[in-house]
Amino acid sequence: MPAVDQTAASAGSRQASLVPTVPGAADAARRSALRRMKAVAIGALVFAAVVYVCCVVIGDGHGGWPFVQAAAEAAMVGGLADWFAVTALFRHPLGLPIPHTAIIPRKKDQIGASLGEFVHENFLTAEVVGPRVLAANIPRRVGEWLAQTGRAEQLAAELGNVIAGANTVLADEDIRSAVEAFAEAQLRRLPAAPVVARVLELAVEGNQHQILLTHGLHGLRRFLDENREVFRQRVADESPDWVPEWIDERLFNRLFAGVRKFLADVAEDPDHALRRQFDERLREYAERLHTDPEAAAGLERWKKEVLDHPAVRTALASLWLPLKEAVLRAAADPESELRRVAASVIRQTGVALRDDPELQEKCDRWVLAIMGHVLQHYSGEITGVITHTVARWDAESTSRRLELQVGRDLQFIRLNGTVVGSIVGLIIYSVSRLL
Numbered sequence: 001m002p003a004v005d006q007t008a009a010s011a012g013s014r015q016a017s018l019v020p021t022v023p024g025a026a027d028a029a030r031r032s033a034l035r036r037m038k039a040v041a042i043g044a045l046v047f048a049a050v051v052y053v054c055c056v057v058i059g060d061g062h063g064g065w066p067f068v069q070a071a072a073e074a075a076m077v078g079g080l081a082d083w084f085a086v087t088a089l090f091r092h093p094l095g096l097p098i099p100h101t102a103i104i105p106r107k108k109d110q111i112g113a114s115l116g117e118f119v120h121e122n123f124l125t126a127e128v129v130g131p132r133v134l135a136a137n138i139p140r141r142v143g144e145w146l147a148q149t150g151r152a153e154q155l156a157a158e159l160g161n162v163i164a165g166a167n168t169v170l171a172d173e174d175i176r177s178a179v180e181a182f183a184e185a186q187l188r189r190l191p192a193a194p195v196v197a198r199v200l201e202l203a204v205e206g207n208q209h210q211i212l213l214t215h216g217l218h219g220l221r222r223f224l225d226e227n228r229e230v231f232r233q234r235v236a237d238e239s240p241d242w243v244p245e246w247i248d249e250r251l252f253n254r255l256f257a258g259v260r261k262f263l264a265d266v267a268e269d270p271d272h273a274l275r276r277q278f279d280e281r282l283r284e285y286a287e288r289l290h291t292d293p294e295a296a297a298g299l300e301r302w303k304k305e306v307l308d309h310p311a312v313r314t315a316l317a318s319l320w321l322p323l324k325e326a327v328l329r330a331a332a333d334p335e336s337e338l339r340r341v342a343a344s345v346i347r348q349t350g351v352a353l354r355d356d357p358e359l360q361e362k363c364d365r366w367v368l369a370i371m372g373h374v375l376q377h378y379s380g381e382i383t384g385v386i387t388h389t390v391a392r393w394d395a396e397s398t399s400r401r402l403e404l405q406v407g408r409d410l411q412f413i414r415l416n417g418t419v420v421g422s423i424v425g426l427i428i429y430s431v432s433r434l435l
Helices: 002-017 024-057 065-090 109-122 127-135 138-147 151-169 172-189 193-205 207-227 227-240 245-268 273-291 291-309 309-317 320-332 337-355 357-392 394-432
Strands: none
Touching: 002 394, 024 065, 024 394, 065 172, 109 357, 109 394, 127 193, 127 357, 138 151, 138 337, 138 357, 151 227, 151 320, 172 320, 193 207, 193 273, 193 291, 207 227, 207 273, 227 245, 227 273, 227 337, 273 291, 320 337, 337 357
């Protein structure tokens, strides 16, 4: 039993904590105002009762006494009736379980549902929200805010902080695996033939293949020069023993010089036959990749073999770490290209939103479209917050809170009931006497 009581107390505590609270000073001020207004209303009722007693005890039923007594009687009736009505909203009057009293505690869930439905039907509609969104000039205001001096740099710095913070919650192994799987899946899904054919066509159109060939030829010449002795020794090893060494040396020098001269001729002559042949072969191969299924299939098989190679898979898996380190360094460096580009983009976006009416109109349409989608599909979820929150509130505590919020104004009903009741009672008695 103690465990059960403790669990119940804990649940009650959690439920009570769901009741909205107000700051202590404001709570005390409202409570004080409510007590004062209750005292005024009770005072008016007591005053009417005293007047009535005086009329009964002292009055003789003649002159103005009957009129004062009628007014006092009606004032007490009106004051008591309105006291009952106001009290019945929040609790049972005098603690008596009178039907249709303690309305708020009993109807709390229905009130929450009705409030949610009211908000849904009268506020969360495109007809209501749309004009307010347009009147707010959100794109222009956002543009003005972004275009303020130093704002772009501040947001770029905050972007860097977000990137650095994200690094603390991301597991490198998980991201590395995800990057590897994503890159491999995209490469396997991407047809190789159209891509390679287009790259070759662009390279030929921009003469990039000839530039690449020139660099390759120069590199090959440097390679030959750096490894001259290796090739010379290989020729000596392959030459028969009966051939004199000076013949080997002379033959090698002539062959080596001829190869170097050929490479130099091709590299320096843009109209060399080898270059034209190279150009034609690339164009033909690009065309075959478009038209020959066998050529495309062969390239696709080669692509799969490359992707299946362990070295390639290791390279794909290692993409994440250098990329992450580069991004983190750029995000932390105020002078990095990443920060400068981010600040520039933010600044230009702000200026465009501030000064371009057409862009503002287009953004307004986007905002309205997004708003319409949200209201159409998620307005029930939004109002459900009201309904579910009210349903989880503690009934008695909620009643007290609501009374604290609106109870002072409701006491005016009691006071008005006393005053208006006395006036109406006086009028009715006067009319009855005249009749």
